[in-house]
Amino acid sequence: xxxxEQTSKPRRAVREELIAFRNxxxxxxxxxxxxxxxxxxxxxxxxxxxxPSGCGKTSMLRLIAGLFHVSKGEVLYRGKPVTKPRxxxxxxxxxxxxxxxxxxxxxxxxxxxxxxxxxxxxxxEMRIAELLDKIGLTDHADKFPGQLSGGMQQRLQMARCLxxxxxxxxxxxxxxxxxxLTRQALQDEVLSIVAGSGTTVVFxxxxxxxxxxxxxxxxxxxxxPGRISAAFEVDLARPRDQLTTPEQPEFLRxxxxxxxxxxxxxxxxxxx
Amino acid sequence: xxxxxxxxxRFDWRGFVVPVLLVITxxxxxxxxxxxxxxxxxxxxxxxxxxxxxxxxxxxxxTRDTLIMALSGxxxxxxxxxxxxxxLGLSRIADRxxxxxxxxxxxxxxxxxxxxxxxxxxxxxxxxxxxxxxxxAWPMLLFTxxxxxxxxxxxxxxxxxxxxxxxxxxxxxxxxxxxxxxFVAFRLAVxxxxxxxxxxxxxxxxxxxxxxxxxxxxxxxxxxxxxxxIWIGLIGWFLNALxxxxxxxxxxxxxxxxxxx
Numbered sequence: 150x151x152x153x154e155q156t157s158k159p160r161r162a163v164r165e166e167l168i169a170f171r172n173x174x175x176x177x178x179x180x181x182x183x184x185x186x187x188x189x190x191x192x193x194x195x196x197x198x199x200x201p202s203g204c205g206k207t208s209m210l211r212l213i214a215g216l217f218h219v220s221k222g223e224v225l226y227r228g229k230p231v232t233k234p235r236x237x238x239x240x241x242x243x244x245x246x247x248x249x250x251x252x253x254x255x256x257x258x259x260x261x262x263x264x265x266x267x268x269x270x271x272x273x274e275m276r277i278a279e280l281l282d283k284i285g286l287t288d289h290a291d292k293f294p295g296q297l298s299g300g301m302q303q304r305l306q307m308a309r310c311l312x313x314x315x316x317x318x319x320x321x322x323x324x325x326x327x328x329x330l331t332r333q334a335l336q337d338e339v340l341s342i343v344a345g346s347g348t349t350v351v352f353x354x355x356x357x358x359x360x361x362x363x364x365x366x367x368x369x370x371x372x373x374p375g376r377i378s379a380a381f382e383v384d385l386a387r388p389r390d391q392l393t394t395p396e397q398p399e400f401l402r403x404x405x406x407x408x409x410x411x412x413x414x415x416x417x418x419x420x421x
Numbered sequence: 422x423x424x425x426x427x428x429x430x431r432f433d434w435r436g437f438v439v440p441v442l443l444v445i446t447x448x449x450x451x452x453x454x455x456x457x458x459x460x461x462x463x464x465x466x467x468x469x470x471x472x473x474x475x476x477x478x479x480x481x482x483x484t485r486d487t488l489i490m491a492l493s494g495x496x497x498x499x500x501x502x503x504x505x506x507x508x509l510g511l512s513r514i515a516d517r518x519x520x521x522x523x524x525x526x527x528x529x530x531x532x533x534x535x536x537x538x539x540x541x542x543x544x545x546x547x548x549x550x551x552x553x554x555x556x557x558a559w560p561m562l563l564f565t566x567x568x569x570x571x572x573x574x575x576x577x578x579x580x581x582x583x584x585x586x587x588x589x590x591x592x593x594x595x596x597x598x599x600x601x602x603x604f605v606a607f608r609l610a611v612x613x614x615x616x617x618x619x620x621x622x623x624x625x626x627x628x629x630x631x632x633x634x635x636x637x638x639x640x641x642x643x644x645x646x647x648x649x650x651i652w653i654g655l656i657g658w659f660l661n662a663l664x665x666x667x668x669x670x671x672x673x674x675x676x677x678x679x680x681x682x
Contacts (some may be wrong), residue, residue, distance in 0.1 A: 214427075214582055215582075216578060216582065234583070235584065242575055247573050247575040248576070248578075248579050250598075252597050253599075261579075261583065265583040265585055285672055313583070
């Protein structure tokens with residue numbers, strides 16, 4: 150336990166605070182899911198959350214999204230408590246197959262997000278075409294999700310989230326079910342989308358290398374109940390590169406530290 | 422998943438071998454035994470009686486009455502069942518409130534309501550319509566409730582995350598997601614509507630095909646009786662074929678997987 154607490158002190162870059170967890174506790178069905186979470190996410194930051202399964206990573210996202218409510222403490226967005234879902238916070242779910250409407254085409258699925266806004270109908274077509282183009286699905290606009298590959302379905306879900314023009318993009322292990330090549334392509338796509346728009350991202354993953362590759366900061370949770378037990382600043386230049394970034398000494402050092410952290414948590418779990 | 426399996430539309434003559442053989446056997450048997458009966462009739466007699474009844478309008482008038490009553494009752498039953506099913510599927514409180522009442526009323530056989538409906542409405546359309554409505558509301562209610570209750574929770578989360586209100590959520594997410602299963606209930610309800618309508622006519626109501634059949638039986642005209650029986654069968658078959666066609670039209674390749682029955 151001591152060792153975990155000693156891990157690197159974050160050298161916080163100065164950013165305007167956008168999301169904040171203040172002493173957050175979350176109980177679900179009588180079980181303590183999260184305990185005493187304190188965290189600030191800066192505007193435009195790319196924050197990755199890692200940790201073993203069942204440590205409450207996804208619950209943290211749902212709290213920010215307004216899908217769950219805190220049992221104690223508060224989650225703030227732009228300084229105000231989050232009480233319900235809002236247009237400018239979008240969430241990308243891991244199980245894209247379940248999150249898309251199977252009876253609507255690709256274009257129709259993107260349209261869903263636009264229908265939730267006051268955007269005039271006339272502009273929808275254009276927005277949809279724009280978004281399809283952005284994620285490379287223009288040729289598949291009239292296909293149903295069941296006719297698309299897993300990677301395309303996840304792209305589609307991302308496009309639907311981008312249609313909300315979110316200030317915050319929450320991503321819940323979005324690439325966990327995809328093959329390695331598709332995953333790399335989508336990682337770079339997310340990075341380029343974010344780099345262009347200044348979107349704040351909170352990205353949950355169990356893939357440590359993915360977390361380092363994408364993030365400005367990686368926080369580690371330990372389970373039962375979920376607590377923040379480590380934080381790592383990622384000092385890697387952007388834009389990042391699938392080939393050269395993972396070869397940098399800083400990447401390798403972080404990778405080692407994160408692996409040690411996870412191992413520590415796991416052995417601790419076994420002993421406890 | 423992606424293949425929109427074509428309906429079994431190709432004509433297969435083998436399916437007709439057994440019925441045709443049965444009809445021929447019946448006709449031969451009737452001729453050979455010089456059938457003279459108050460309860461049986463040769464296929465040829467049935468055919469003649471059927472054509473006569475069609476020509477003089479009795480069957481058509483009776484068909485009109487039966488269909489009007491069956492379909493009106495169906496419309497009311499489906500509307501009520503759909504509304505209650507949605508309500509109970511969406512609201513846990515409503516479901517808890519109604520749970521006992523539903524379990525108490527549901528086992529009542531719909532035809533057991535004939536005496537009650539007769540007291541309230543007397544003979545006629547309204548009595549039969551009310552019983553058909555009662556009978557068809559149940560499958561709609563139960564299927565809709567369970568279809569709504571078993572919608573992919575992720576879809577509900579998506580609609581919440583997008584900030585849809587209750588009405589938009591029902592209209593854009595819940596109804597379309599539940600529709601394939603609701604349509605299965607509708608198909609069941611269509612069948613039930615015809616069965617219950619004819620039953621009410623046989624048991625009590627002096628209108629429609631059931632009553633015409635009873636009159637034929639009581640006036641010892643088995644040919645006409647069987648002709649109407651076959652006619653009712655044809656109507657049932659036609660309604661079911663219509664439903665299957667509609668099902669394919671509505672749910673085509675996109676969601677056909679969920680509606681096999």
